[in-house]
Amino acid sequence: MAEIVLDGITKRYPDGALAVRGVDLTIADGEFVILVGPSGCGKSTTLNMIAGLEDITEGTLRIAGQVVNDRAPKDRDIAMVFQSYALYPHMSVRDNMGFALRLAKADKATIAAKVEEAARILDLTQHLDRKPANLSGGQRQRVAMGRAIVRDPKAFLMDEPLSNLDAKLRVQMRTQIAALQRRLGTTTVYVTHDQVEAMTLGDRVVVMRAGVVQQVGSPQELYDEPVNLFVAGFIGSPGMNFLGAALAENTLRTSLGALPLDDRTRRALERADAPRDLIVGIRPEDFEDAALGEHTGGAVCTVTVEVRESVGSDVYVHFAEEGGPVPTEELAELAADSGRADTGLQEHRVVARLSTATRAAEGGPLDLWVDTARIHVFDPRTGANLTHPERAAG
Amino acid sequence: MSARPSTRLSTRQARSLTGWGIANLAVVLYALFPVWWIVALSFKDPATLSDGDFVPRTWTWANYRGIFRTSEFTRALVNSIGIAVIATTVAVVLGTMAAYAVARLRFPGKRLLIGVSLLIAMFPPISLVSPLFDIERVLGLFDTWAGLIIPYMTFSLPLAIYTLSAFFREIPWDLEKAAKVDGATPWQAFRLVIAPLAAPGVFTTGILVFIFCWNDFLFAISLTSTTSARTVPAAIAFFTGSSQFEQPTGSIAAAAVIITIPIVVFVLLFQRRIVAGLTAGAVKG
Numbered sequence A: 001m002a003e004i005v006l007d008g009i010t011k012r013y014p015d016g017a018l019a020v021r022g023v024d025l026t027i028a029d030g031e032f033v034i035l036v037g038p039s040g041c042g043k044s045t046t047l048n049m050i051a052g053l054e055d056i057t058e059g060t061l062r063i064a065g066q067v068v069n070d071r072a073p074k075d076r077d078i079a080m081v082f083q084s085y086a087l088y089p090h091m092s093v094r095d096n097m098g099f100a101l102r103l104a105k106a107d108k109a110t111i112a113a114k115v116e117e118a119a120r121i122l123d124l125t126q127h128l129d130r131k132p133a134n135l136s137g138g139q140r141q142r143v144a145m146g147r148a149i150v151r152d153p154k155a156f157l158m159d160e161p162l163s164n165l166d167a168k169l170r171v172q173m174r175t176q177i178a179a180l181q182r183r184l185g186t187t188t189v190y191v192t193h194d195q196v197e198a199m200t201l202g203d204r205v206v207v208m209r210a211g212v213v214q215q216v217g218s219p220q221e222l223y224d225e226p227v228n229l230f231v232a233g234f235i236g237s238p239g240m241n242f243l244g245a246a247l248a249e250n251t252l253r254t255s256l257g258a259l260p261l262d263d264r265t266r267r268a269l270e271r272a273d274a275p276r277d278l279i280v281g282i283r284p285e286d287f288e289d290a291a292l293g294e295h296t297g298g299a300v301c302t303v304t305v306e307v308r309e310s311v312g313s314d315v316y317v318h319f320a321e322e323g324g325p326v327p328t329e330e331l332a333e334l335a336a337d338s339g340r341a342d343t344g345l346q347e348h349r350v351v352a353r354l355s356t357a358t359r360a361a362e363g364g365p366l367d368l369w370v371d372t373a374r375i376h377v378f379d380p381r382t383g384a385n386l387t388h389p390e391r392a393a394g
Numbered sequence B: 001m002s003a004r005p006s007t008r009l010s011t012r013q014a015r016s017l018t019g020w021g022i023a024n025l026a027v028v029l030y031a032l033f034p035v036w037w038i039v040a041l042s043f044k045d046p047a048t049l050s051d052g053d054f055v056p057r058t059w060t061w062a063n064y065r066g067i068f069r070t071s072e073f074t075r076a077l078v079n080s081i082g083i084a085v086i087a088t089t090v091a092v093v094l095g096t097m098a099a100y101a102v103a104r105l106r107f108p109g110k111r112l113l114i115g116v117s118l119l120i121a122m123f124p125p126i127s128l129v130s131p132l133f134d135i136e137r138v139l140g141l142f143d144t145w146a147g148l149i150i151p152y153m154t155f156s157l158p159l160a161i162y163t164l165s166a167f168f169r170e171i172p173w174d175l176e177k178a179a180k181v182d183g184a185t186p187w188q189a190f191r192l193v194i195a196p197l198a199a200p201g202v203f204t205t206g207i208l209v210f211i212f213c214w215n216d217f218l219f220a221i222s223l224t225s226t227t228s229a230r231t232v233p234a235a236i237a238f239f240t241g242s243s244q245f246e247q248p249t250g251s252i253a254a255a256a257v258i259i260t261i262p263i264v265v266f267v268l269l270f271q272r273r274i275v276a277g278l279t280a281g282a283v284k285g
């Protein structure tokens, strides 16, 4: 167990690709930190640098207070779980789990005891003498976990450990990993692509984009107070809706109508010396059917429902919106990552999450209430969230 | 309803199995006919040697006794075994290291290395024989074991590198990373994880290289002059009949049978190691 400190960590691959740029991150002892970001943003590279599998181009890496930049992986005392599991196919489950201990020259009795213990925790006892080829995907995943926990290392590094499992197993393993980490209290860095894993597993989430850390914070912080357009769009599923807006007096003119500014937003925009053209971000749950209940403040707009999806607990309503936001690099990247860019739907669509009591019908008109107190306003030039509390207070 | 398609399928399967069986039998017969012919020849006595019978009328060990009567053949056998084993071992060890580097590392001159080894493989050995002859005379390697081991290694290395690098490429990178994180030194990772998985490839390559060295006639006949390094294929060419009017056919057949035995033994011995799919189960599932 140990603290891991990344100080200005940069990685440039021999071919010149700059995969990670100046990452500063302090991972406290026993903390569970998640790295998320679109494909190719440098998550695996960062993890491999912590493990010692990739050289660090610039910056210092400290594990438990010691600079380990030039130490071989074997001298860093960390365990890693790979996306492919990387089980040794010629060894039994028992030998796979005991491999690290055997290399560390632990005596036979200790190895046997530790392997048995790990197997018991992971429910692998009856499979100890089988080869990985004869195990199911979930069992292989557990062996990979077992190989990490028998060692009692300073830290666990996990690179998309669940992405090869089917959806149901993934949920089970997710809770199991969370419970295991709490119980062992080992510092953990976990790379994932999965929204739900990112939001539920970690103490803190690190959002990366193109090798740069965008924001570090608790899942709730990232959700409620994203620092920029990218984080706002990346965190949350379905994602935040972005609309083009023009600032006029005390309102934001959008294709959904004029949204009145509340004090908080107005002051924030004044302080930031905001440009006239802005991007407004509204989360799906910040809409509601205007016919339901009393709503104070906010604004009401009328839209034509295109698709209505009922998921049991909520109703999702999709509608078209003309214009769309000013195109920015971040939005393009978000669209590419979510696969939206491939669907050929050029027209901008907005999603609203409504209570099941709504009468909204496909093709029919709907009065929507927008909670303007919860909207985010972004500067299209920099992508910065102008309504972020720190900036607003700032 | 579901039974009918399955029976139809099984008759089709049965038919294709018979088809394959017949084809296999034909190929095996075609391949083994000359082998049987030479075995039969080696057991015939000089009188019935050219009777063209498929099975010897009288069986005799005379030909075998004949070739072991002088030390000429035994000497050649020792040379053959020694030279082939040493050349194979060195070629496989060097080939393993080179193939590992080719498959796993980026290093300057990698393309050059691959190109050069390809070039060597394409060079017709016959064109190198006379220069090699001169070089070895000057260096004092002519008619020594080393004089044969070196060209054998040179010509079998490209083959070894190609076969082995294909095997190494099959082994997932992650296994090596996992071993390193588990606390292995690079050498331990290679020895405990990569090498066992590459073993089938190493044995396959070893057999191919061994067969190449064992069967070579061209270098053996050109680069030796006495029994001190002459291998069996070359020594057979020097067999003489018991009188000048008699062909040494029987002795040649017996010698040919004997030098086939080590190859058969070698293949049978390592056949079990050459099982495909040893890497199955390393990743996902």
Ligand SMILES: Nc1ncnc2c1ncn2[C@@H]1O[C@H](COP(=O)(O)OP(=O)(O)OP(=O)(O)O)[C@@H](O)[C@H]1O
Pocket: A013, A014, A015, A017, A018, A019, A037, A038, A039, A040, A041, A042, A043, A044, A045, A046, A193
């Ligand atoms: N060995 C390498 N040589 C050169 N460039 C590389 C190498 N490995 C990765 N890269 C580049 O570095 C960037 C970051 O890669 P990395 O594997 O860390 O991404 P990632 O965030 O893990 O993505 P994914 O979610 O797809 O796993 C990518 O642009 C990739 O092309």
Ligand SMILES: [Mg+2]
Pocket: A043, A044, A045, A159
């Ligand atoms: Mg990755």
